[in-house]
Amino acid sequence: MAWRELLVALLAGIVQGVFEWLPISSQGNLSMLFTALGESGETALALSLFLHLGTTIAATVYYREDIRAASEGISAWRPRAAFAAGNAEPSFVLIASVTTGLVGVPLYLLAVDLASAVSGGVFVAGVGVLLILTGVVQRTSDAVGLGERELPTFADAVFVGAAQAFAILPGVSRSGMTTSVLLFEGYDGPAAFRLSFLLSIPAGLGATALVVLDAGGLPEIGVAAGAIALTASVLVGYLTIDLLLGVVKRVPFWAVCFGLGALALLGGGVVIVVGG
Known part of the structure; x- marks a missing residue:
């Protein structure tokens, strides 16, 4: 394996392991990284989705007790008692995951088509726009205030x-x-963070499976490079989850989304002007 491939794999795994726990898009940042390193938008999209497997493994190990408790509820799930006390969280995870699949697969196919059709500069600029929109959503939700609901519907x-x-x-x-x-x-x-976490595991597994099925294997990388990137994302993700979840509670990450999105727009514009 070339040294460049080794370094790119390590860097990608580290970026995924750190940014996955923050409410700023790890996939967006990885896509910009891969594009900056010369990968096509389509390949960058597939690689960034594939690496979610690493942090899914890290989250599964870190929250194994919570998962065990949730799995007991899922195993006892009954349709007639769906969303009743004691059965609400398993029902929430099941229905939300099915909905994600129904909406997400067409969006993935659309994203692949767009990524393969646009230049690197346009792709990076598009990521910047979506980062800024994510920041708008988060900023608006911050202004709503905290609620008191407990059971999902x-x-x-x-x-x-x-x-x-x-x-x-x-x-x-x-x-x-x-x-x-x-x-x-x-x-x-x-409560919001807990429900979001419970959804992250089936979502991460589903995204990885979708990419592997679509590509017929690892997306444009060798087995060795994929193993290095996945290992790095698992180790870094597990070691940083405590620290970064604490930071999330104190830092307004909508502002980080705005800043990263603005930089992506600027960088994408430069690439377009230069001819990328």
């Missing part, structure tokens, strides 16, 4: 699942979108 699951599907687009934060929608629906911060 069928409508909550459908709305959150649809919102999560848009995270298939580079620049749209999965955690930012789902948490913001839950805040809009009246949940307080801890």
